[in-house]
Amino acid sequence: MADIYKLIHPVKYFNDYISREVRPDGREFHEQRNIKLNVNSIKSADASAVVKCGNTTVVCGIKLELATPKAEEPDFGFVVTNIELPPLCSSKYRPGPPSDNAQVTSNLVSDIIINSKCIDLKDLCIASDKLAWVLYCDMVCMDNDGSLVDACLIALMASLKTLTLPTVTYDSETEEIAVDTSVRSKLNVHGLPVATSFAMNTQEQRNIILADPSSYEEDMCGGLGANLIICYNKGFICGSQKFGGSNLSTECERKAHKIAKERAQIVEEVINVCLKNYENDTNNQ
Amino acid sequence: MNVSVGDVVLPGDSCQEIATIGEKSKVILGPGLRKEVNGIFITKAGTLRKRAPNTFWVDNYQKRYIPSRGENVIGIVTQKAGDIFRVDVGGSCSASLSYLSFEGATKKNRPKVVIGDVVYAKMLVASKDMEPEIVCVDSHGKKGRLGVLEDGFVFKCSLNLIRKILNPECPLLNSLKNEWPFELAAGMNGRIWIKANTMRETIALGNAILASEYHSNDEIKSMCSNIASILAGHIS
Amino acid sequence: MVSENTDLKDFKLRPMKCECNYLSKSDGSAILSQGHTVSLVSVNGPLDVKMQSQSIEKATLEVLFSSKGGKPTVGDRYKEHVIRQTCETAILGSLYPRTGITVTIQELEDQGGFLACCINCSCLALLNAGLAMRHTFAAVSCAIDESGNIQLDPARDQLDTARANMTFVFDSREKSLVTGFTEGSYSEDAYSEAVERCRAASHLVFAFYKEIVSKYSNVIG
Numbered sequence: 001m002a003d004i005y006k007l008i009h010p011v012k013y014f015n016d017y018i019s020r021e022v023r024p025d026g027r028e029f030h031e032q033r034n035i036k037l038n039v040n041s042i043k044s045a046d047a048s049a050v051v052k053c054g055n056t057t058v059v060c061g062i063k064l065e066l067a068t069p070k071a072e073e074p075d076f077g078f079v080v081t082n083i084e085l086p087p088l089c090s091s092k093y094r095p096g097p098p099s100d101n102a103q104v105t106s107n108l109v110s111d112i113i114i115n116s117k118c119i120d121l122k123d124l125c126i127a128s129d130k131l132a133w134v135l136y137c138d139m140v141c142m143d144n145d146g147s148l149v150d151a152c153l154i155a156l157m158a159s160l161k162t163l164t165l166p167t168v169t170y171d172s173e174t175e176e177i178a179v180d181t182s183v184r185s186k187l188n189v190h191g192l193p194v195a196t197s198f199a200m201n202t203q204e205q206r207n208i209i210l211a212d213p214s215s216y217e218e219d220m221c222g223g224l225g226a227n228l229i230i231c232y233n234k235g236f237i238c239g240s241q242k243f244g245g246s247n248l249s250t251e252c253e254r255k256a257h258k259i260a261k262e263r264a265q266i267v268e269e270v271i272n273v274c275l276k277n278y279e280n281d282t283n284n285q
Numbered sequence: 286m287n288v289s290v291g292d293v294v295l296p297g298d299s300c301q302e303i304a305t306i307g308e309k310s311k312v313i314l315g316p317g318l319r320k321e322v323n324g325i326f327i328t329k330a331g332t333l334r335k336r337a338p339n340t341f342w343v344d345n346y347q348k349r350y351i352p353s354r355g356e357n358v359i360g361i362v363t364q365k366a367g368d369i370f371r372v373d374v375g376g377s378c379s380a381s382l383s384y385l386s387f388e389g390a391t392k393k394n395r396p397k398v399v400i401g402d403v404v405y406a407k408m409l410v411a412s413k414d415m416e417p418e419i420v421c422v423d424s425h426g427k428k429g430r431l432g433v434l435e436d437g438f439v440f441k442c443s444l445n446l447i448r449k450i451l452n453p454e455c456p457l458l459n460s461l462k463n464e465w466p467f468e469l470a471a472g473m474n475g476r477i478w479i480k481a482n483t484m485r486e487t488i489a490l491g492n493a494i495l496a497s498e499y500h501s502n503d504e505i506k507s508m509c510s511n512i513a514s515i516l517a518g519h520i521s
Numbered sequence: 522m523v524s525e526n527t528d529l530k531d532f533k534l535r536p537m538k539c540e541c542n543y544l545s546k547s548d549g550s551a552i553l554s555q556g557h558t559v560s561l562v563s564v565n566g567p568l569d570v571k572m573q574s575q576s577i578e579k580a581t582l583e584v585l586f587s588s589k590g591g592k593p594t595v596g597d598r599y600k601e602h603v604i605r606q607t608c609e610t611a612i613l614g615s616l617y618p619r620t621g622i623t624v625t626i627q628e629l630e631d632q633g634g635f636l637a638c639c640i641n642c643s644c645l646a647l648l649n650a651g652l653a654m655r656h657t658f659a660a661v662s663c664a665i666d667e668s669g670n671i672q673l674d675p676a677r678d679q680l681d682t683a684r685a686n687m688t689f690v691f692d693s694r695e696k697s698l699v700t701g702f703t704e705g706s707y708s709e710d711a712y713s714e715a716v717e718r719c720r721a722a723s724h725l726v727f728a729f730y731k732e733i734v735s736k737y738s739n740v741i742g
Contacts, residue, residue, distance in 0.1 A: 006687055089596075090737060098602070100598055100602065101599040103595045103599070103601050104598055104602045106595055107595050107596060107598065107599040108599070111652060111704065115685075115703075115704055115705050115706055116706060117706070121709075162613075167688035176624055222609075228701075233706060234704045235708075236707060236708055237703075237706065237707055237708070237712055238705070238706035239703055240701055240703050240712065241699040241701060241702055241703065242699075242700055242701070242702075243602065243603060243606035243607070243700055244607070244610050244697060245610070245654075246697075247610075247692060247695065247697035247699055248698040248701075249696060251715075253698070253713075253716075255712075257709055289741070293734055293735035293738050295648070295657050295693060295727070295730055295734060296611075296653070296654035296655065296656055296657050296693070297646070297655065297656030297657055297692065297693035297694045298693075299656070309633060317653070319613070326655075328613060328653035328654055328655070329648075329652075329653060330651075330657075330734045330738075331649055331738050332732075338681075344738070344741075345651050346542075346649060346651060346737060346738075346741055347548075347568065347650070347651030348548045348650070348651070349548040349565075349566065349650065349651070350547075351567070351617075360558070363703060375565075376567075376570055377567040377568055377569055377617065377619075377620040377621075378619075378620075397694060407624070413616060413617065413618055414619075425524040439700070449741075464697050488624070492595045498741070499740050499741075
């Protein structure tokens with residue numbers, strides 16, 4: 001019965017839930033989904049992580065390469081982020097070149113990494129104007145059930161935290177490169193940016209924000225992806241993007257900031273616990 | 286922002302005046318106005334106008350035609366598909382014209398219409414959810430002024446210009462018709478068909494119409510006599 | 522249809538100049554300069570669109586952005602996304618089902634506050650095209666410098682030294698936030714203050730729209 005109702009009156013079906021102060025999947029408005037995280041699951045990558053936020057699953061792998069820095073920025077290395085949304089993750093995507101949505105999400109994630117300054121690109125430089133690290137961070141979405149940016153960022157940050165760089169010695173006279181993979185140093189990661197997505201809906205002049213929306217909720221709130229993404233790093237906002245959806249009132253905005261701040265702490269804890277477990281495991285072996 | 290009749294309005298402005306009248310009597314909302322739960326809102330940028338007793342609309346600038354019932358339009362036949370012709374009227378989708386909707390047309394006696402013909406027709410069905418349908422006869426089966434336009438020259442202009450030259454107060458056509466003979470059909474879809482005796486006159490007519498868009502009535506009058514004297518060879 | 526606003530004295534934003542109906546063949550167009558930043562927008566629609574992208578409920582909005590260099594980048598896609606979402610909330614798409622509306626933006630000069638300029642220019646072009654809209658929208662950008670001062674509508678040199686720059690879009694009805702777009706990191710208080718400052722400044726943009734529309738309404742009417 002409910003399925004038929006959902007088909008015939010899709011908007012009313014959704015609004016009936018919201019007016020009863022509950023979401024279609026039984027969560028409360030501010031409640032987020034469970035996060036499951038696993039690091040270093042891909043052995044062929046230099047660092048990797050798999051994250052599951054509810055149904056949304058993202059795999060992140062980081063590959064290291066050496067390259068010559070850009071002439072205009074001789075002391076900087078590179079972080080290249082790329083997000084793949086294959087047809088596997090949702091019926092919305094077709095095979096072929098990256099869809100607009102994938103490009104937009106990639107840009108959002110790389111903006112957050114740049115704006116939060118969590119990676120100092122100078123750390124990646126080995127020899128000025130000669131040699132620097134390139135971090136190819138590839139994220140593949142296995143199942144897209146909303147709040148994609150959040151999941152991508154968790155996977156990326158967890159991978160970056162476990163990443164170790166081999167020691168490289170560069171002889172400036174002979175231009176010889178020697179890589180010692182046995183001696184590895186950890187990459188410096190400053191802080192831990194955490195993004196929180198929201199979907200926004202207006203009902204009877206009342207603004208409602210749904211934290212960590214599922215893809216169904218995102219669709220019903222009329223956005224390609226989430227309507228509002230707030231990113232916190234060490235108590236500072238390092239990105240607040242809002243697109244479409246219903247308009248945001250000041251009061252809702254304050255509420256969203258509060259939820260995002262709390263979530264930042266929770267996610268930070270999840271990542272730290274996971275890393276600690278991983279370290280314990282590797283030490284025991 | 287609250288606005289009243291005669292003001293320059295922008296989308297999102299609300300009009301308390303209309304809502305108040307609407308409580309007591311019937312109000313007709315024309316283009317650019319929209320009723321929402323909490324009042325009457327403007328949806329287009331332009332001047333808010335009123336005609337007695339209670340008709341309101343926004344006079345806005347527009348080039349793209351949105352079909353609307355009862356308007357006379359000029360279309361170009363683009364395709365012949367069985368019993369109907371597809372006619373391009375400048376809207377988002379082409380209009381259909383049945384071969385029976387011509388004066389005196391029967392199944393045996395088909396009208397002579399070929400692809401590329403220009404037709405002057407009336408919008409019979411126009412709704413946002415349906416394909417528009419046009420006819421070349423009135424409700425009595427008479428063609429009146431409608432039908433295929435032979436020869437002549439068609440050009441496009443903004444929808445405002447059509448409304449302007451068709452306004453009885455506009456001196457343009459009255460002044461021009463005294464100067465030299467011509468035929469003219471103005472479609473509400475922003476197309477004008479003209480036919481004069483010579484090429485010089487046709488071009489002069491077309492230019493006069495296009496130039497009148499940003500002129501006041503007095504300027505139009507002097508422009509018309511100016512063009513006439515150039516055509517007559519008094520000034521070169 | 523040319524308007525100038527060079528009264529710098531009580532103008533908190535950079536002077537804006539606009540010409541509507543700049544292109545003769547598109548349904549609506551506008552060229553807008555804010556200070557030295559210039560963008561050109563053309564709007565076409567409602568048009569026929571191909572079957573697969575048609576929506577039976579509302580018009581399909583397509584935004585194309587071409588930068589000065591001409592080479593499409595991921596950043597351009599992102600700008601398109603921001604502008605499309607902004608326009609989509611404003612346009613009453615349900616009045617034009619199964620049709621398409623195309624908004625094409627050409628970068629002419631970027632000297633700071635470019636996204637805001639593009640959004641304002643798109644709004645003017647949409648007004649010029651005569652498409653039914655729920656409300657108009659105005660974008661205002663601001664920058665926060667190292668000492669925490671907020672600078673409205675920054676120019677290129679001010680942007681380079683700023684620790685964060687933000688662009689906000691407000692609607693004309695309740696002046697609520699339609700789109701927000703930020704770069705850099707900042708505190709919550711700085712954010713709220715920046716939103717309020719920009720919200721106040723959005724009045725100037727709406728007043729500018731009204732001035733432009735009244736100028737050409739008087740000529741046509």
